[in-house]
Amino acid sequence: ISGRINVAIDGPAGAGKSTVARKVAEQLGYIYVDTGAMYRAVAYAAIGAGIGPDDSDKLGRLVQTLRIELAPGSEGQTVWLNGENVTSAIRTREVTLIVSQIASHEPVRLKLVGLQRALADSKGIVMDGRDIGTHVLPGAEVKVFLVASVEVRALRRFQELSGDQAVPIEQLEREIAERDRSDERREISPLICAKDAEVIDSTELTIDQVVERILDLCRTKTVEAK
Numbered sequence: 001i002s003g004r005i006n007v008a009i010d011g012p013a014g015a016g017k018s019t020v021a022r023k024v025a026e027q028l029g030y031i032y033v034d035t036g037a038m039y040r041a042v043a044y045a046a047i048g049a050g051i052g053p054d055d056s057d058k059l060g061r062l063v064q065t066l067r068i069e070l071a072p073g074s075e076g077q078t079v080w081l082n083g084e085n086v087t088s089a090i091r092t093r094e095v096t097l098i099v100s101q102i103a104s105h106e107p108v109r110l111k112l113v114g115l116q117r118a119l120a121d122s123k124g125i126v127m128d129g130r131d132i133g134t135h136v137l138p139g140a141e142v143k144v145f146l147v148a149s150v151e152v153r154a155l156r157r158f159q160e161l162s163g164d165q166a167v168p169i170e171q172l173e174r175e176i177a178e179r180d181r182s183d184e185r186r187e188i189s190p191l192i193c194a195k196d197a198e199v200i201d202s203t204e205l206t207i208d209q210v211v212e213r214i215l216d217l218c219r220t221k222t223v224e225a226k
């Protein structure tokens with residue numbers, strides 16, 4: 001494939017965005033950017049600083065002091081916060097439970113969207129999140145809105161948890177539905193399907209099938225981009 005493009009992948013929690021985005025990037029030799037990890041890093045920093053998830057002013061000041069760096073690697077992406085490797089620390093339940101609230105504040109979004117756009121300055125980026133096709137990279141050549149039933153998404157998350165983190169699947173399902181609602185209802189760049197996005201329902205698809213569908217979309221666009 002010649003002629004580089006940008007690929008935006010949005011959708012609700014557990015739809016498979018990061019898994020397929022990473023594989024698509026690998027296949028194309030592109031850089032994968034996980035924007036959710038950036039919101040998680042801010043949530044993690046807020047917990048450390050003792051700032052509540054509703055304190056917009058303090059969060060706005062906090063976010064200005066943070067240096068968030070994403071380093072692509074073969075095992076996925078390493079996330080650095082002010083020089084500390086927080087790759088696993090940002091995946092805890094504690095962070096997951098507040099991240100949507102943290103992400104609803106304008107100063108937080110303004111700062112992170114700026115970083116995200118800077119990362120996609122040159123073409124050849126696969127970026128996943130909630131507002132990539134609608135707001136961060138509205139000019140992305142390929143836009144995918146990846147969905148799946150909430151039951152399947154909760155099951156996928158359940159299967160990822162190890163013994164000491166076990167949470168009943170019904171509870172995971174409630175938490176995922178709650179986070180989707182909060183992401184869909186927030187005022188600033190809510191989770192919504194872009195008009196020109198291709199909807200892919202992964203409920204009954206394998207990871208590789210989803211990846212193939214997206215690569216097909218990329219092939220048509222890169223021919224046009226030549």
Ligand code: CDP
Nearest residue numbers: 013014035036037039099100103129130131
């Ligand atoms: O991987 P998972 O689906 O659990 O979520 P994530 O992609 O890590 O994103 C965590 C949270 O960050 C989401 O629930 C959103 O509240 C927020 N987020 C956002 O608001 N905008 C983005 N572009 C990416 C994530």
Ligand code: CDP
Nearest residue numbers: 013014015016017018019156202205206207
């Ligand atoms: O990033 P997002 O929250 O949308 O999803 P993810 O973190 O990629 O998690 C999706 C989980 O479902 C991973 O454990 C995948 O192995 C699994 N899965 C998938 O992503 N796509 C399928 N078609 C089937 C399973």
